[in-house]
Amino acid sequence: QVQLQQSGPGLVKPSQTLSLTCTISGDSVSSNDVSWNWIRQSPSRGLEWLGRTYYRSKWIHHYALSVESRMTISQDTSKNQFSLQLNSVTPEDTAVYYCARDWQGLLGVLDPWGQGTLVTVSS
């Protein structure tokens, strides 16, 4: 059974960097069959897909245009984790952030999801 456990701070100051980590159990971040995604949810923007990382002989990352200039997804194979960094945050980045596995590779079928992390951007 695949499980995703999220960790990271719930409060970030404006202009600083939001960092979250998703630890995988029951699967491998290096799997060639899946991809690893970040999504956020806020009352104003609803559910918003942010990006993904996956391994196909090399690491590949895709980002939503809305965050592409500020976002980095990375992975740590030794810890079986992937991470999100979002730079120069503003209050608009306040949301619940989720990690999720696309178990069909790149087809956007997301299951399971992490438990979610409420991140508030405030001074």
Added chain:
Amino acid sequence: DIQMTQSPSSLSASVGDRVTITCRASQSIGSYLNWYQQKPGRAPKLLIYATSNLQSGVPSRFSGSGFRTDFTLTITSLQPEDFAIYFCQQSHNTPFTYGPGTKVDVK
């Protein structure tokens, strides 16, 4: 980006009712449409993928249909655990986009 809309935005129903939720895409997405259920304080849970395929462990009272731009999620006999918010999501291309949700609550 592909825009997703849902109707209704909310509905009130009773246990045993048949419930139908519709989802519309701003352009053709073929069968690349997934449905998720979300309960308060929880992450979304995949119910149906590729329009009509039931995710493992999801009760058979849930079903999906549709093609290109118009899709439907049906719950044939609503159960107490089905009161939740339902989202559609297109996975035809990135960025994957979601509908605003349909809240199913108790009549």
